[in-house]
Amino acid sequence: MQDGRTAWLQQEIDNLKSAGLYNHIRTLDSPMDAWVTIDGRRLLNFCANNYLGLANHPRITQAARDGIENYGVGPGAVRSIAGTTSLHVQLEQRLAEFKNAEACITFQSGFTANLATIPALVGPGDLIFSDELNHASIIDGCRLSRAEVVRYAHNDVADLRRVIAERTDYKRRLIITDGVFSMDGDIAPLDKIAGVAEEHGIMLMVDDAHGEGVLGRGGRGIVDHFGLHGRVDVEVGTLSKAFGVVGGLVAGKAIIIEWLRQRGRPFLFSSAMTAPDTAACIEAVAILGESTELIDRLWANAELFRKEMQAMGFNTGFSQTPIVPVMLGEASLAQQFSRRLFEEGVFAMAIGFPTVARGKARIRVMNSAAHNLADIEIALETFSRVGRELGVIS
């Protein structure tokens, strides 16, 4: 029902629609997997962050059922009052061991992990140096902290040095970067950034949401990828992408993790991950610890897809990871491309302004170990057909 107080919202929504920025949300009637069911049709799925295909893995779903059997569903309270079960403690210990970090704490999501961590480390009078393409949850965490945010050019260590040198008025300082950038699939030069942080005595935080389970030995993340153990103060991650479940994690120095248990507001004021989520995440860590099979398949799929797309004449931007953007330029072309793919049985999302800069619209292809070779071949053939039809390749 609309009344005078909310009529402005209809205007805002109409504006979004006429600017082509309105989110039309697809509804799935199947588990998240290589193939999904939408509107009664089976579609080959290249939209999910389900890097290792764990979202519907039989061991993960069984672990969730066992979690319910032993611990029920709801956590009943926030972690600091009565919401911490032995499952939560076990998950944090396993994650700290897996990542070779001093300690780990979990949150309800990667988003809340950032909202907890940044304001716990910096506040008014402090400075944050933030990559200009950092994720929205980092941007919101920075805003909540009320520290001053100084942006540096994307992945540009010289520019980071420049902005650091310009500022002498601060109490504390923190550098924050995404590990893998979710729209371009490129990797932060964390080794060089860690050198700058050490040189200037600045705290360093990385958000490795798209690197967890993907980069490093056996998916141990970006810190492991660059061999930076002990040199990055705090690493934020998510359990909703490669781990296939939901939840957030913060790993790093024990003193920071202890502080987050005292001052991380989403830890103190919002209920914990549920028992089935937590049990499923413990199983995901076990699967990653046992074998690199899924990670090897993920990378093989991604490399094959990228190589063949480039050979056909598509521009795959700066991708270095299983995130492969197919650069198309205009948002209208990206939307038309995505629509045609959908009609042809491939689900791959168009991304345009404001998520990426104007003129940089793309189809973002998320590769997964859930895909087999036949799936990749179908995708390549469909991209080729639609690409020729729309004049993107010849």
Ligand SMILES: Cc1ncc(COP(=O)(O)O)c(C=O)c1O
């Ligand atoms: C870099 C980055 N950080 C945080 C998040 C949020 O993770 P979650 O979905 O667990 O809240 C995302 C999710 O897209 C992300 O890409």
